[in-house]
Amino acid sequence: MRAIVTVTGKDTVGIIGGVCTRLSHYNINILDISQTVLQGYFTMTMVVDASQANVEFGELVKLMGDYGTERHLSIRVQREDIFDAMHKL
Amino acid sequence: MLNQKNILETIEMIDKQHLDIRTITMGISLRDCAHPDAKRCCEKIYDKICKKAENLVKTGEDIEREFGIPIVNKRISVTPMSMVAESCETEDYVPFAVAMDSAAKSCGVNFIGGFSALVQKGFTIGDRKLIAAIPEALAQTEFVCSSVNIGSTRAGINMDAVAEMGRIIKATAERTKDRQGLGCAKLVVFCNAVEDNPFMAGAFHGVGEGECVINVGVSGPGVVYHALQGVKGAPFDVVAETVKKTAFQVTRMGQLVAREASSRLGVPFGIVDLSLAPTPAIGDSVARILEEMGLEVCGTHGTTAALALLNDAVKKGGVMASGHVGGLSGAFIPVSEDEGMIAAAREGTLTIDKLEAMTCVCSVGLDMIAVPGDTSADTISAIIADEAAVGMVNSKTTAVRIIPVPGAKVGDMMEMGGLLGSAPVMPVHAASSAAFIARGGRIPAPLQSLKN
Numbered sequence: 001m002r003a004i005v006t007v008t009g010k011d012t013v014g015i016i017g018g019v020c021t022r023l024s025h026y027n028i029n030i031l032d033i034s035q036t037v038l039q040g041y042f043t044m045t046m047v048v049d050a051s052q053a054n055v056e057f058g059e060l061v062k063l064m065g066d067y068g069t070e071r072h073l074s075i076r077v078q079r080e081d082i083f084d085a086m087h088k089l
Numbered sequence: 090m091l092n093q094k095n096i097l098e099t100i101e102m103i104d105k106q107h108l109d110i111r112t113i114t115m116g117i118s119l120r121d122c123a124h125p126d127a128k129r130c131c132e133k134i135y136d137k138i139c140k141k142a143e144n145l146v147k148t149g150e151d152i153e154r155e156f157g158i159p160i161v162n163k164r165i166s167v168t169p170m171s172m173v174a175e176s177c178e179t180e181d182y183v184p185f186a187v188a189m190d191s192a193a194k195s196c197g198v199n200f201i202g203g204f205s206a207l208v209q210k211g212f213t214i215g216d217r218k219l220i221a222a223i224p225e226a227l228a229q230t231e232f233v234c235s236s237v238n239i240g241s242t243r244a245g246i247n248m249d250a251v252a253e254m255g256r257i258i259k260a261t262a263e264r265t266k267d268r269q270g271l272g273c274a275k276l277v278v279f280c281n282a283v284e285d286n287p288f289m290a291g292a293f294h295g296v297g298e299g300e301c302v303i304n305v306g307v308s309g310p311g312v313v314y315h316a317l318q319g320v321k322g323a324p325f326d327v328v329a330e331t332v333k334k335t336a337f338q339v340t341r342m343g344q345l346v347a348r349e350a351s352s353r354l355g356v357p358f359g360i361v362d363l364s365l366a367p368t369p370a371i372g373d374s375v376a377r378i379l380e381e382m383g384l385e386v387c388g389t390h391g392t393t394a395a396l397a398l399l400n401d402a403v404k405k406g407g408v409m410a411s412g413h414v415g416g417l418s419g420a421f422i423p424v425s426e427d428e429g430m431i432a433a434a435r436e437g438t439l440t441i442d443k444l445e446a447m448t449c450v451c452s453v454g455l456d457m458i459a460v461p462g463d464t465s466a467d468t469i470s471a472i473i474a475d476e477a478a479v480g481m482v483n484s485k486t487t488a489v490r491i492i493p494v495p496g497a498k499v500g501d502m503m504e505m506g507g508l509l510g511s512a513p514v515m516p517v518h519a520a521s522s523a524a525f526i527a528r529g530g531r532i533p534a535p536l537q538s539l540k541n
Contacts, residue, residue: 078155082157
């Protein structure tokens with residue numbers, strides 16, 4: 001199952017590294033990354049494959065959200081279907 | 090391929106523009122719960138609801154978490170209780186409402202609809218008993234919603250029922266006067282009620298429906314408002330196109346959630362209701378959309394035209410996005426639940442008469458309107474009759490959910506909290522309609538041709 005990970009917050013050293021390490025810890029493969037920094041504000045969206053994840057998807061959402069809070073970032077993980085529904089015919 | 094802009098746009102809609110799924114409503118048939126012994130019937134009702142809706146709330150929460158989209162309400166609608174209870178040897182229908190309430194509490198839902206009767210052409214014994222029990226049922230229960238259909242385009246208007254509902258609304262307000270007449274916020278009087286409405290307080294599981302079904306109500310006034318801010322001053326063609334595109338996106342999301350809920354619960358998908366349902370939160374108002382089109386205050390001249398465009402464009406955009414559209418489908422204008430409507434009513438621009446005109450072009454009717462406590466039952470009945478006539482002649486659903494707030498005068502505020510919001514007490518006409526209501530009988534069904 002594919003999911004979208006969105007990370008936003010104030011830019012600091014090691015955001016991408018930290019998030020990627022976490023994802024690999026849960027056995028999640030990153031398929032695509034897009035990232036921008038605008039006036040010190042960091043935004044990253046990732047397309048990931050969560051089909052081999054070693055935690056339940058609902059649990060993954062919570063764990064990544066908690067990690068975000070720890071790092072003063074907003075991290076959300078959502079199933080890709082919702083974006084497809086809204087933006088693809 | 091999705092791009093970052095699309096992803097961030099969706100997230101902004103959810104975070105800042107109040108995009109959400111307003112309700113997942115499970116419709117459950119209770120027709121097999123009829124039993125001559127009222128106590129046994131109540132047990133069967135409780136057991137069946139709890140069994141069918143056992144996983145409804147958990148499933149809703151799981152979907153919410155995995156998709157990252159808020160699902161505000163999880164609710165249940167059941168077969169009109171007058172039909173289920175009719176074969177019981179009892180005069181008192183309040184225990185059936187209590188059984189519904191207990192089941193709602195056990196399942197964790199926040200409303201259960203279907204303490205209802207359909208009397209557009211006449212009353213059965215069960216209908217009369219149910220209507221008589223409404224004030225006490227709404228006073229004794231927390232989550233039960235009640236509705237009565239008193240007219241239809243095919244049957245005309247049952248004016249005896251209209252007169253009776255005026256008295257019942259007054260009695261309900263009186264019986265719940267310790268909560269400012271809150272019971273009336275859970276009581277809807279319909280003309281042309283629909284069988285698959287997922288929204289409260291008017292939801293019930295119609296007799297033509299299957300055993301169990303999942304209906305979903307979407308929302309998104311904030312998203313439409315935001316989209317219109319991007320086309321300031323543009324002609325109405327552009328406004329309509331913008332609303333259509335936004336409604337399409339919102340409905341696609343509703344369709345996805347409906348299918349997901351249906352498959353996880355193993356219950357057939359019924360319909361997506363394409364309604365723009367406001368909340369009292371700032372930025373989630375239908376009135377503010379109308380004002381964004383160029384009206385200084387909602388309720389002024391031009392409001393009906395603006396609402397007609399909005400309502401039509403929402404349907405056109407939504408219809409293509411969903412496999413099955415149903416329910417009420419249109420823009421709601423509940424006064425107490427819409428921050429912009431509240432403001433417009435408080436300053437006096439939005440009146441009951443204007444709201445009545447607005448209901449000719451939108452879903453659903455005079456909704457969540459507080460009136461002075463000394464408003465007579467006859468006047469309330471006459472308001473219901475007017476609104477039912479709008480629905481009957483225009484072949485559409487209309488409804489009245491009105492609260493004669495005990496002890497309140499024009500200008501007072503009735504605070505209900507939560508999604509029900511707060512209602513400014515609005516003036517009604519002082520001249521009497523008593524002799525009109527006292528006639529009783531039926532207003533015949535209207536011609537469906539020679540329409541001008």
